[in-house]
Amino acid sequence: MxxxxxxxxxxxxxxxxxxxxxxxxxxxxxxxxxxxxxxxxxxxxxxxxxxxxxxxxxxxxxxxxxxxxxxxxxxxxxxxxxxxxxxxxxxxxxxxxxxxxxxxxxxxxxxxxxxxxxxxxxxxxxxxxxxxxxxxxxxxxxxxxxxxxxxxxxxxxxxxxxxxxxxxxxxxxxxxxxxxxxxxxxxxxxxxxxxxxxxxxxxxxxxxxxxxxxxxxxxxxxxxxxxxxxxxxxxxxxxxxxxxxxxxxxxxxxxxxxxxSLGIPDTHLGAAFPNPLEIPAGCSFHPRCPKAMPRCCTVAPDPLRIGDGMVECLLHAPDQHDEPEEETTR
Ligand SMILES: Nc1ncnc2c1ncn2[C@@H]1O[C@H](COP(=O)(O)OP(=O)(O)O)[C@@H](O)[C@H]1O
Ligand SMILES: [Mg+2]
Missing domain, CATH: 3.40.50.300 (P-loop containing nucleotide triphosphate hydrolases)
Incomplete structure (x- = not known):
């Protein structure tokens, strides 16, 4: 490396x-x-x-x-x-x-x-x-x-x-x-x-x-x-x-x-534009997330190493997933 x-x-x-x-x-x-x-x-x-x-x-x-x-x-x-x-x-x-x-x-x-x-x-x-x-x-x-x-x-x-x-x-x-x-x-x-x-x-x-x-x-x-x-x-x-x-x-x-030319990509996530003055509790993306689960409103996800990458999302957290993939916490 x-x-x-x-x-x-x-x-x-x-x-x-x-x-x-x-x-x-x-x-x-x-x-x-x-x-x-x-x-x-x-x-x-x-x-x-x-x-x-x-x-x-x-x-x-x-x-x-x-x-x-x-x-x-x-x-x-x-x-x-x-x-x-x-x-x-x-x-x-x-x-x-x-x-x-x-x-x-x-x-x-x-x-x-x-x-x-x-x-x-x-x-x-x-x-x-x-x-x-x-x-x-x-x-x-x-x-x-x-x-x-x-x-x-x-x-x-x-x-x-x-x-x-x-x-x-x-x-x-x-x-x-x-x-x-x-x-x-x-x-x-x-x-x-x-x-x-x-x-x-x-x-x-x-x-x-x-x-x-x-x-x-x-x-x-x-x-x-x-x-x-x-x-x-x-x-x-x-x-x-x-x-x-x-x-x-x-x-x-x-x-x-x-x-x-809009400058802002249309993410199809609705009008709830993210506001850094009012960061949501839990996962900061949960109000716009199409896959949000109840605990996403209160639990902030930790970064997870998966293979050669990193993701910060409870969907991928081993204790949040019915069928854990090859994840490991770092
Ligand atoms: N000097 C500053 N004083 C106050 N707020 C700032 C300042 N610089 C950036 N911000 C705020 O910080 C946030 C992130 O801005 P910025 O880093 O420019 O984002 P991006 O480059 O991703 O568009 C924005 O809400 C912006 O208004
Ligand atoms: Mg910029």
């Missing part, structure tokens, strides 16, 4: 939010105890509906925000004790909206070369050479080196963000909805580019999306998130063949939803 690059251990993050006029502030639990590892060379998908905590988890993993509890280890060492620049050299983000993540007043060449200027002591000529080489890798024409972000198309801007993430050869790249802000016609070009780069350089990615079809062809393993927890994690083929968690199944069915 290859080496672990990034690990989350019991990670939680809450926000204090306004409770409304004249009401006390309330705790919003965005990430509620996530354990997660990514090994070198792996592409791991993280999926779940809008608001389930994916971007919060991404920011925690990137060290952009401290966890309320738990810790993040990058190549075995807690990022909380690491130098900010060193963390940034080894773990790079690609965000959804390339326009807001690129400085509008800097030229494309300056933006792409920035990680080399702040993280290395390479000279100007060498930086310029690496910028040209990286622009070529991500399919940006050399002539845009002196252009500004507003002169580029959405797809080109995302190529700039990819070039900047890649230029100093990070250990892992965290892609948070890398194609969600792009025209449908450009989305697959960007995904293909990410996939080609991954294969060519053996890159390690965490690929975050609300859309399972985005991760299906790239990720070797997928984690499904619901209300701040990972409820199922499996090698991709197994998950797509037969998801164990009823929520994962509903998400898979939603791949066939005709209108991808």
């Amino acid at each position: 290859s080496e672990t690059v990034l690990e989350a251990r019991g990670v939680r993050r809450s926000f204090s939010v306004s409770g409304g006029f004249m009401k006390p502030r309330r705790a919003l639990h965005a990430v509620r105890g996530v354990d997660f590892t990514i090994r070198r060379g792996e592409v791991v998908g993280l999926v779940g509906e809008s608001g389930c905590g994916k971007s919060t988890l991404a920011k925690l993993l990137l060290g952009l925000m401290p966890p309320s509890e738990g810790e993040i280890l990058l190549e075995g060492a807690p990022i909380s004790g690491q130098d900010r620049l060193e963390t940034a050299r080894r773990i790079q983000p690609i965000f959804q909206d390339p326009y807001s993540s690129l400085n509008p007043r800097k030229s494309i060449g300056t933006i792409i070369g920035l990680p080399l200027r702040v993280q290395t002591d390479l000279g100007g000529a060498e930086i310029a050479r690496r910028v040209t080489e990286t622009m070529d890798l991500v399919g940006l024409p050399a002539r845009v080196v002196d252009s500004y972000p507003n002169q580029l198309s959405g797809g080109q801007r995302q190529r700039v963000a990819i070039a900047r993430a890649l230029i100093n050869r990070p250990s892992i790249i965290i892609c948070d909805e890398p194609t969600s802000a792009l025209d449908v016609s450009v989305q697959s070009q960007i995904l293909n580019l990410l996939q080609d780069l991954q294969r060519e350089f053996g890159l390690t990615y965490l690929l975050i999306s609300h859309d399972l079809s985005v991760v299906e062809h790239m990720a070797s393993r997928v984690a499904v998130m619901y209300l701040g927890r990972i409820v199922e994690e499996r090698p991709t083929a197994g998950l797509f063949a037969e998801a164990r968690h009823p929520y994962a199944r509903a998400l898979l069915d939603s791949v066939l939803t005709p209108d991808p």
Whole structure:
């Protein structure tokens, strides 16, 4: 088994939010105890509906925000004790909206070369050479080196963000909805580019999306998130063949939803949109679950290892099932 690059251990993050006029502030639990590892060379998908905590988890993993509890280890060492620049050299983000993540007043060449200027002591000529080489890798024409972000198309801007993430050869790249802000016609070009780069350089990615079809062809393993927890994690083929968690199944069915522009997959689970300010007791998915049993309202399921995956659902708990399968508790 290859080496672990990034690990989350019991990670939680809450926000204090306004409770409304004249009401006390309330705790919003965005990430509620996530354990997660990514090994070198792996592409791991993280999926779940809008608001389930994916971007919060991404920011925690990137060290952009401290966890309320738990810790993040990058190549075995807690990022909380690491130098900010060193963390940034080894773990790079690609965000959804390339326009807001690129400085509008800097030229494309300056933006792409920035990680080399702040993280290395390479000279100007060498930086310029690496910028040209990286622009070529991500399919940006050399002539845009002196252009500004507003002169580029959405797809080109995302190529700039990819070039900047890649230029100093990070250990892992965290892609948070890398194609969600792009025209449908450009989305697959960007995904293909990410996939080609991954294969060519053996890159390690965490690929975050609300859309399972985005991760299906790239990720070797997928984690499904619901209300701040990972409820199922499996090698991709197994998950797509037969998801164990009823929520994962509903998400898979939603791949066939005709209108991808809605941003939120139609899971056919009804209107009870999950609210992180009011997390249901027991299994947090029970109010929407087509298979809920009486005890799901009161008993929170523990993570269960099944084969090479994990599921958090009482349907699979040995003492809840008439015919236990090959489950073991971890
Ligand atoms: N800085 C913040 N302050 C308050 N609430 C936040 C903050 N960031 C995220 N949230 C809330 O945390 C929950 C998870 O958000 P997010 O991680 O962005 O989900 P996702 O990326 O899956 O759509 C949402 O309810 C969101 O409103
Ligand atoms: Mg998000």
